[in-house]
Structures are given as C-alpha cells and as structure tokens.
Amino acid sequence: MTHAEPHQKQRLAFVLWGPRTAGLLVLLFLGLILEVLVASGIADPSIVAAPSEMLMSLERLFTKDNLGAAFLITLAQALSATLLAMLIGLPLGWTLFRYEVLGRAYRGWLAAMFAAPLVLLYPLFLVIIGRNYGTTITMGVITGSIPVALYTCEALHKVSPTLLKVGAAFNLTAKQTFTLIQVPAAVPDAFTGIRLGLIYALVNIIGIEFLIDFGGLGRVVSTMFFRYDIPGMYAAIFFIILISLLFLTVLKKVERWLRPV
Amino acid sequence: MAQTGMNPRLRRQVLTLQVLTPVVLVILWELIARSGLLYEGVVPTILEVASAFWNEVSSPELYHHFGVTLMELFGGFTIATLIGVVTGIALGSRPFVSSVADPFLSSLATTPKIIFLPVVMLIFGIGPESKVALGALGGFFPIALSTMSGTLNVRPVLVDVGKALNLTRWQMLVKIYLPSLVGPIIRGMRLGLGVTIIAILLGEIKLSNAGLGFLAIEYYNTFHIASMYSILIIIFLTALSINAVMSYISQRFDRA
Incomplete structure (x- = not known):
C-alpha cells in the first residue's frame, strides 16, 4: 500500500459522504428551527405543521x-x-x-x-x-x-x-x-x-x-x-x-x- | 425546423404529410363526433367547437379571465426568475454548497408542484396571490438549477483573473459571472416559464374564482363541453405562442 492511498480514500469518502452528511445536517437544522418557530407561536400552527407532528402524522x-x-x-x-x-x-x-x-x-x-x-x-x-x-x-x-x-x-x-x-x-x-x-x-x-x-x-x-x-x-x-x-x-x-x-x-x-x- | 439539406422530392413529401395530417385528424374527430359511439355531447362536432370558440373570443368575459391568468403568469414568472437566479448563483459559486443542494433541488424539481397548492392557499388564500406563489414555486427550480449549473461551469480562468485583479464580490458578479450566465439563465427561464404556466392553470382549475383554468373547469362542471374545448384550444395556443417566443430568444442567445 502506498502513502497516497489512505489520503485518496479519505478524499473519496469526503466527496461521497461530505455533501450527503452536510445535506442531512442542514435538513435537521431547518427542521429544528421550524419546530422552535411553531412551538413558540411565531409560526401559525394552522398554516405550518411542526416537523415532529408531521412525522407522527406520517x-x-x-x-x-x-x-x-x-x-x-x-x-x-x-x-x-x-x-x-x-x-x-x-x-x-x-x-x-x-x-x-x-x-x-x-x-x-x-x-x-x-x-x-x-x-x-x-x-x-x-x-x-x-x-x-x-x-x-x-x-x-x-x-x-x-x-x-x-x-x-x-x-x-x-x-x-x-x-x-x-x-x-x-x-x-x-x-x-x-x-x-x-x-x-x-x-x-x-x-x-x-x-x-x-x-x-x-x-x-x-x-x-x-x-x-x-x-x-x-x-x-x-x-x-x-x-x-x-x-x-x-x-x-x-x-x-x-x-x-x-x-x-x-x-x-x-x-x-x-x-x- | 430541420428541413434544410433535403432534396425537392423529400421536401414535397414532408410538406404533404404535414398538411394532410391535421386534415385527417379533423376528419377523424368529425367522424367520431357523429358516430354516436360516445355519449351525446362528449365529443362535439368541429362546427360546434368553432361556434363556441367564436362566442368565447367575442365575449368580454374571456378577456377578464385571460387578463387574470396573464397577470398571475407575469407575477409568478418574475418572482421565479429573480429568486431562481440569485439562488442559482449563490449555490453555484461554491461547489461544495451546490453538491449539498443539488439532490434537494433536483428532487423538488421533479415533484408535481400542484401538490403544494394547499400550502400556498393556507398562506395566501384562494385568490390570484396563491396562483402567483404556485407559479413562482414551479418556475423557480428549473431557473435555479440551470443558473447553478451555469455558475459551476464558468471558466475557472475568468474567476482567477477576477481574483488576481482583487475584484469585489459585486464586481465579480457583474463583470465575471453574469456575462457568462446569460445563456444558462435564458435556458432556465424557458423551461421555468412552461412549468409556471402549468402550475398557474392547474391551480386555477383546482380552486379559484377567475382565470382561464377556472373558466375551463367551470364549463366542464356545467357540461358546456364545446365551450370547454374552445377554452382548452385558447390555453394551448397561448402556451405554445409564449413558448415559441421564449425558444426564439433562447436560440438567439445560444448563437451569440
């Protein structure tokens, strides 16, 4: 095994998983913000559903x-x-x-x-x-x-x-x-x-x-x-x-x- | 149309086919309408549709509904273009961010936009505002995706030159990115316009009190079938004309 191989594997893992993981994290973050907005009454629950309620409804x-x-x-x-x-x-x-x-x-x-x-x-x-x-x-x-x-x-x-x-x-x-x-x-x-x-x-x-x-x-x-x-x-x-x-x-x-x- | 480089015989045959096909279709339509195979009134004769079409175009009511649809289209498409271009450039100028956003944008782009109608209705009501919002939502994705892809493909040498000259972000946008993005933006706008038209008309069909889509479904509900066909013809002629103008503009920019 050459020294370059582990580095290449890391890069490959980043290219493959980096955007996906980041995408999921962004989605979770947005979901969390929405949850807080609905719970605090800033977002009207008769217009927007809290993500937790939506998942339970699923x-x-x-x-x-x-x-x-x-x-x-x-x-x-x-x-x-x-x-x-x-x-x-x-x-x-x-x-x-x-x-x-x-x-x-x-x-x-x-x-x-x-x-x-x-x-x-x-x-x-x-x-x-x-x-x-x-x-x-x-x-x-x-x-x-x-x-x-x-x-x-x-x-x-x-x-x-x-x-x-x-x-x-x-x-x-x-x-x-x-x-x-x-x-x-x-x-x-x-x-x-x-x-x-x-x-x-x-x-x-x-x-x-x-x-x-x-x-x-x-x-x-x-x-x-x-x-x-x-x-x-x-x-x-x-x-x-x-x-x-x-x-x-x-x-x-x-x-x-x-x-x- | 790709009719260049044809020998005269082939050109004649193509022309004959293109003239004869609509004639055959009209004759077929008339035969089906008069055959009695379908329930009475379901497929009206060509004369009945032509008469209904004439009544529609001579009625001021049509122009009111036509105006509502055009206004919604203008509003929705303008919003879609502005937000789509800004989002596309913002995402495309950072390759990692674009690779994060691409799967979400692509899957939302292929989702039927009409299912978002309840959401926009809860926010904007059943008036034209909700159709404008739905149209904007529909048009946004093709424009954003095309702009994002165009931004990603801006020649790196141009970006490097901009950086070497210490251009500000605004200068980079105006001097480097936007001139390279005219083609992708126009192509995105052409695709987005088609989706905007469909979203607005379907929104009008589902729940509305004005617009061409509303008029078509109103005629369907009251079983004025010939009038419904004539409104569908008007909708298709309008959509095809708008699409032809947009294609012409797009081709001109592609050649430039």
Whole structure:
C-alpha cells in the first residue's frame, strides 16, 4: 500500500459522504428551527405543521389512511403508463428513425408537444373516459410516450458510424445490424427517454389524482387538505417528495450503469 | 425546423404529410363526433367547437379571465426568475454548497408542484396571490438549477483573473459571472416559464374564482363541453405562442 492511498480514500469518502452528511445536517437544522418557530407561536400552527407532528402524522397516514396502499396505486398506474408509453414510444421512435420522411415531418411536432402543457388536456379525458384510472393512466401514457419516442429516435441516429462499418465488414444482414449493433448502442440514450417518460408519467398522475381527488398519493394530499388536517397534509407532501427523490436516485443509478464511461 | 439539406422530392413529401395530417385528424374527430359511439355531447362536432370558440373570443368575459391568468403568469414568472437566479448563483459559486443542494433541488424539481397548492392557499388564500406563489414555486427550480449549473461551469480562468485583479464580490458578479450566465439563465427561464404556466392553470382549475383554468373547469362542471374545448384550444395556443417566443430568444442567445 502506498502513502497516497489512505489520503485518496479519505478524499473519496469526503466527496461521497461530505455533501450527503452536510445535506442531512442542514435538513435537521431547518427542521429544528421550524419546530422552535411553531412551538413558540411565531409560526401559525394552522398554516405550518411542526416537523415532529408531521412525522407522527406520517405513521397515522400509514396505519389509518392507507398511505401504503395509495403509494402502490400510484406506483401501479405510473408503471402501467410507462409500459404503455414504451410500447408506443419505442416503435414510434424507431419508425421516425427508419423512415426519413416521417422523421422530418413529425419530429419537430413531437418536440413541440414535449414542451406543451399536455397535462391541461385532462378535462378532455375526464369527459371522454370518466373520473377513473383510465384518465390518469391515459394522461401518463400521453406525457410519457413523447420523451420515449424522441430519445429512441435520437439514440438510433447517434449510433457510431464506425460500429455500422464493422457490421458491414462482417457482412451482417439488416436485421443482424439492428439487433447486434444499433439496439445495444442505442440503449443508454434510449433509457434517458424511458427515465424521463417514467418521471413525467408519475408527476402527471400524482397531479391529476390531486386535482380530481381520486386514486393514490395525490388524493391523499387533497383529502388531508379538505379535512383541514394540516400535519397530515404536510406529511403526505413530504412523502411524495421522498418518493420523487427515491425514483430520481434509482433511475439515475440505472442510467449511469447502462452508460459505459 | 430541420428541413434544410433535403432534396425537392423529400421536401414535397414532408410538406404533404404535414398538411394532410391535421386534415385527417379533423376528419377523424368529425367522424367520431357523429358516430354516436360516445355519449351525446362528449365529443362535439368541429362546427360546434368553432361556434363556441367564436362566442368565447367575442365575449368580454374571456378577456377578464385571460387578463387574470396573464397577470398571475407575469407575477409568478418574475418572482421565479429573480429568486431562481440569485439562488442559482449563490449555490453555484461554491461547489461544495451546490453538491449539498443539488439532490434537494433536483428532487423538488421533479415533484408535481400542484401538490403544494394547499400550502400556498393556507398562506395566501384562494385568490390570484396563491396562483402567483404556485407559479413562482414551479418556475423557480428549473431557473435555479440551470443558473447553478451555469455558475459551476464558468471558466475557472475568468474567476482567477477576477481574483488576481482583487475584484469585489459585486464586481465579480457583474463583470465575471453574469456575462457568462446569460445563456444558462435564458435556458432556465424557458423551461421555468412552461412549468409556471402549468402550475398557474392547474391551480386555477383546482380552486379559484377567475382565470382561464377556472373558466375551463367551470364549463366542464356545467357540461358546456364545446365551450370547454374552445377554452382548452385558447390555453394551448397561448402556451405554445409564449413558448415559441421564449425558444426564439433562447436560440438567439445560444448563437451569440
């Protein structure tokens, strides 16, 4: 072992754990300040919940208000919507790549739709499908399939010409080139689209659940608000932020794993 | 649009597709509306939607609601930009602080902003103030994240030159950081504007007494479906126009 190794390990530990520990400490400090502000009456408890009360409410939400079941309902909807978005987006992305005329005609439109406030279409689906899971999942599919298609098309366009030339040198058929070269090379970038699709689907589903007071996590926040259960409402919001953080972390890790350095 | 470098035949085919697609969609819509497959009134005919659209644009009431939404958008977006830029620079100028803040900002950025509506309503009530606050909250994260990333990527040589010249903090900000941050700030503003629009309209839909979102959901509740469709069309045209202007500005700064 060289002298430099322990020093490098320390630096690595600082880089890995330093910001995380500092982040947790900042969060604890802010929580403590809020607790004191509420306890001293400076912050109105009818507007802001004390963190201790919020954490206790979280337990109550799980035991009495079925927060666990609500999470599973939202998760099931988000996963179904993402799966359907992949079933639509992946072939659509390939089609836009494969047929130049279609790609040239519709890629710009898809990009414009990606930037459009599609979630505002939900009243339209409420009218057509009704106030049920069909509407929430449909909105998830619509918002999720666009990034999947765009990033799949982009990923196939970005496949290195050198790899394609190697395939040609080995006399691969078009099908072999697609399955052995294009698909594996496109996976990392296409996964970015799937990651975005899942996040968009999840965000939109929770948002619509809140708006129509139906389904999983979004409904819990709405119910707590209309019940004027302030600690419960903050606890539900806190739980949704935790879920977002968890999703983001896991998906980024998978994306990093798929992307060779 | 990426139509450059196309041969004339391909260009003609692309143009034909782009013209024919909306026509086919309109015909499909009309066929579904007249098919009787769906409950009556759920999908109105194109003529009914066009008539409702005309009634809306000729009514002074629309402009009142339109004005409320625009005012909320202006307020929310201005606050989001000011706080987002200041926060982004403050966090980005210290790499350790930015690495502490990044996971929190990123996870809050991907959280649906509409769930914060109860919090802002408890503080500001159900009037336009709560929509302004929600819009500001929505727009803040993309602007702060983009500014923070831009600040982290300011060329170190420029920062070193500033330090060598003993510039004050204010001079560093005005002479070194801000000129390098115009691009990231504008890109963040473009993303933030989209989120602000969505947050404000969803806030109006959930609980409000004025604004385009309120009008759309009011028509839904009273089953004036053609009018609801026409308001949605107005909302989309407005959002797409604002986004197009912002994209144009963003592209100009990217080229500069």
